[in-house]
Amino acid sequence: MTTTLLVRQDDLRSTRLRAGDDPPLAAGQVRVGLDRLALTANNITYAAFGAAMDYWRFFPAGEDGWGIVPTWGFGTVVQSLHPGVAVGERLYGYWPLAGSAVLQPDRLAPQGWRDAAPHRAALHAVYNQYLRCTADPFYTPASEELQALLRPLYTTSWLIDDFLADNGWFGAQRVLLSSASSKTAYGTAHLLAQRTGIEVVGLTSPAHVAFCTSLGCYGRVLPYTALAELPAGEPCVYVDFAGNAALRRAVHEHFGDALRYSCSVGDTHVTELGGAGGLAGPRPVLFFAPAQAKKRQADWGGAVLQERLLASWQAFLATLSTATPPWLMPQTVRGAAAAQGAFERLRDGAIEPRTGLLVDLR
Template structure:
């Protein structure tokens, strides 16, 4: 057997190449997982853009200094096992490489999950090392795996952003009982998941900022109080207390917002889908107002599981997720239309498309490297 991998050049993210490796025998305590399908979205572009600073390149070492494997969220099935606690055929959900297979070293097993105990992942965030055993996963449903791989990890981030902002009383931006939150890249899946959650609170004005081409899509979702073309930023009052949630990483837009809004109370950085703006994003320290702060979802997970307990956290998240998944797939007006891609060359072409920021915001891309 062999493993097909889609490698990305770390110093030039638009460059990709396919590599086929012959599989080596498993060591004791390892499992080989066939990766059935995974999502490829702007979120994965963010992982690559922050690959060095946030450690994303470290999850799946390639043995080649300038080439990396971008992490993706997907479903797989155990093909081989030398671990007594994991059976061949078991279905798993978790963090995988852009590849057809991966070898894991299960550790800290429970009926619901296990961690990859490989030495190179020991210092990486625990949330990314967890593999959920679908048979007992409260978020799993076998009839909508495509929706899960596309939206589940993004929605969890959205849910945590909403929770974080509310947990901090919107940093004082809720004067008069209503908060104003500005979201860039409003057509992105993580942004509209956040807007969905914020809108459900009933006391938040959610302002979506997007390109002219994506404005109609954002307005059709119904979760934004108002949608503006980036060029219409000047239509908002400068004295409005507000929070900015940056999903785009566009340094020029961030500077405009920090400069325009005298009552900007908090500036949150989520992603960096505008790869050509990476250098500008680094200038945030010199901007007026609050310092732009990267949101690290695992920290909020740790806080809430400590306060609520792991079981209560899982129950709240599961209830919210199932409500969101039903909403975005509603008959007649779905927010999401699944598009499937098979094979390594298809994965390469899709990655390059995402790098250029192209595509229909309603489309959700699901890839199978095994063909």
């Protein structure tokens, strides 16, 4: 029996649980029991962009209008009809918000393999890879919670930082990050703070100003209502993790042509999404992390890219392990109904920023 969390594709406020018998495996398939799945603002972004960026297609719900939100985390192979994948293997990868998943391993290597399910063939390869924990240099048993919560987000942070540096900061010396309390935003701020000559400004709700300030990675933290305190004529870059249409318009109107670049990364303000047309200054673009990863793989080669990302990841974990107060406190929610409630609280912005939610729907 597997329980899956379903979300209305056109109304993220509507969720339900679906329980059903495990489907029988075909030759070459494996069943993975999922026990450590991350719930972060990233999941809300996947749902908000589900149709536009094909996120609903990874794990089809099989019911019109309903979708299964993908997430990152860990599972263990509980049944295998593939000779190259053993029962008991621990895997890291991209999963449905469910108690288990059926995959079709292909292109097996000591480090991992890809899911060759036909419906995923045209989707971006980065989401189809599953890593064997025994051969994953990023993995340690003690850091599973942080890896589930932060690894894909920090990878995006690292690629944003690299992209901005690769483009000479678009001639600016100030970078504004909205939703500054979100994990991808403060991962980005942590990296930007190490750059010479770049001021990092975090924009957040009044309730989260103290949290963001406590991290120590922002040069300045402002509530959204204090945007006018920033000098309008000085060049800056806007990295939008909130997706709040009114805030985006306010930023563009305040800075105008002094805003040298504007990109959207996430949608934590899911109730305040909107278009980006008719704005002053540059046209906002969507930052797609795999595109920068592909560029750097071509520039440096895959091995060098992974070495640089691994070194940065390990340094970030070291920062987290010594931070006082802690930046992130993992909390595991067990049971399908509790996981549904956790997703709804996350969607509604009711999770404290220092809390890192992990769910087990089994």
